[in-house]
Each structure stands twice: as C-alpha cells, then as structure tokens.
Amino acid sequence: MEILLTGGTGMIGRALCAPLLAAGHRLTVLSRRPEQVEVLCGEGVQALVRLADWEPERHFDAVINLAGAPIVDRPWTAARRRVLWESRVTLTEELVAAIGRARTKPAVLLSGSAIGFYGDQGEAVCSDAQVESPLGHGMDFGGRLCAAWEAAARHAEGFGVRVCLLRTGLVLARQGGFYARLHLPFSLGLGTRLGHGRQWMSWIHIEDYVGAVLALLRDDTLRGAYNLTAPQPARNAAFTVALAASLHRPAFFVAPACLIRLGLGQRAYFLLGGQKVLPQRLEAAGFTFRHAVLAEALAALAR
Ligand SMILES: NC(=O)c1ccc[n+]([C@@H]2O[C@H](COP(=O)([O-])OP(=O)(O)OC[C@H]3O[C@@H](n4cnc5c(N)ncnc54)[C@H](OP(=O)(O)O)[C@@H]3O)[C@@H](O)[C@H]2O)c1
Known part of the structure; x- marks a missing residue:
C-alpha cells in the first residue's frame, strides 16, 4: 500500500514505520523537518512538507494521522492552546x-x-461505543480538542473513506512519552504516587498500539472510534508500585495533590484525574493483546 503518515517522526509514528516498511508498504511522511524523515522513519521513506504539495493525481491507499504538538509539556496559555488546536x-x-x-x-x-475525549470520569467505565463525550458541553479543553479532532476526521466519510478514530491511552514505550519520563526517577528509587492514587490510568504497550493500528488498517469491516488501551487499567497507586517493582526499586513518596495543582494548573488533571477505559470494540473485533497485564508489560519494557 502507499501510505501517507502525519506525525510519522514522533514517538508513536516511528514505532509504526518499521513494521509498515517490513510489511512492504511505501511510506510518505508529512513533516516540518523533511531532512529528518529518512533518518527517523527509515530508508526510502519520502517526505511531504505541506499538504498543499499533495497533487490530486497522487494516490494514497491509506492515511494515518498522528500529528499534534506535545500536550502536557507547556502551560496551556491562549497561544499554546492555539498551537495544540491547529496542529x-x-x-x-x-x-x-x-x-x-x-x-x-x-x-x-x-x-x-x-x-482525554472522555474527560475525568472517576469510576465510570468509558466505552468506545460512545460517540459523544459523556461530559457533553461540560468538556474541558482536552475533551473539546479530542472531540473536534475526531469530528474533523469523520468528515472524510463524506468522500467514501473508512474512518477509524484512535482513542489512545498512555502509550508505554522505552523510546519516549510517559514511561521514558518516569524511568529515571523510578530507577533512582524516587517513584511517587500522585495525590490519593485512586485515579485510573488507562495504558497501552507500544507493541499493542502498533498491532491495533495494523489490524484497523487491514480489516475493512472496522470503522468508528476504538479505545487503544489495555484491557486492565490500573489505579495510580497500583501503577506506581508496579513500575517501581519492575525496576526493582521501592516507591515511598507521595506528591500532594495541592502541589501538583500549583505546579501544573489545568494540566494537573492529567495526573490527578483519569478514566477507566476498556478496549471493548477492539476485543469484539478479535484483537488479542500481547501485553494485557501491567506487571508483564512493565517487565517487558524494563528488560
Ligand atoms: N504518546 C502518548 O502516550 C499519546 C497518548 C494519547 C494520544 N497521543 C496522540 O498521538 C499522537 C502521536 O503521539 P506521539 O507521542 O508520537 O507524539 P510526538 O512524539 O510528540 O510526535 C508528534 C508529531 O507531530 C508533529 N507535530 C508536533 N508539533 C506540531 C505542530 N505544531 N504542527 C504540526 N505538526 C506537529 C511532529 O512532526 P514533525 O516535527 O515531523 O512535523 C511530531 O513528530 C499525538 O497527536 C498525541 O496527541 C499520544
């Protein structure tokens, strides 16, 4: 297949490129850094600098759209929100x-x-059978961003395109993101529970994320929203203990919620809130997870 990938130079995009190339697909990556595309994405991967350069005669069999400015790194000022929205x-x-x-x-x-489409859901189970966010108009910025992102993609259905929406949880990968950030402090025995620690964390191992994307690409009966999360979400306290144990370290510390709120403002929700998300539609489609159990997924990353 000829595949156009946005965000292909990112942490998840790079993890996808190798198996797509190995399966014989030809890749073009939309990137603001075209000179980096072959280095980051693999030999023979072409770069597209602007969407305006996509000539109408140029055919792609599939498009994978992962671009987006990093969401938790910087305070959500008005200017930053604009970057998050536009990207x-x-x-x-x-x-x-x-x-x-x-x-x-x-x-x-x-x-x-x-x-984040579901907002902070406490104990409620978030199913991907839901088309609308359960918070409706009460959605926070993250929820509104995801809802608008999904709605923009769904418009492709009007051109007869099959659309799948990747409602992604915390992707655990050595190469970057959440796990890579926690690795050093937890390795030093500085593992820290966040607030009361009862908030749910819905995670997915990068290998399962890649497997799920390949399955959604292949099976032309699948469409709509899919939760890309492992079937066993964990509470923050359990996640903290499991991560520390996978690195053979204790986790004694607790970060008080008030300090996290003080430091992160609105973004504190990423650490203190959460949602219990289940991959109901992926499992109904017959997808089996290689890393369904958190301790095993973390052990695989620590090896
Ligand atoms: N990692 C996670 O745990 C996680 C969880 C849920 C959802 N997601 C979503 O999945 C997608 C991929 O995640 P990731 O972790 O691979 O992200 P990432 O490593 O930050 O990469 C995102 C890519 O988006 C492009 N990008 C960044 N800022 C941009 C901007 N201002 N305008 C246009 N393009 C921009 C970059 O491509 P170029 O520099 O080549 O242009 C970059 O390679 C993101 O949209 C993210 O929100 C990730």
Missing part, C-alpha cells in the same frame, strides 16, 4: 480537504484521538 484540528481539516481533492480517494483514514 490537530486544523491540520486534520486540511488533510480531509486534500483527501477531497485527490482524484482517487484513500480507502481508509486512521486518525488520532486520545482518552
């Missing part, structure tokens, strides 16, 4: 417009989203 919602709108201009449309668009 996801506006970029997806432009991508769908380019799909509309293409003479032959791709068969499928797999488009990013996140479990």
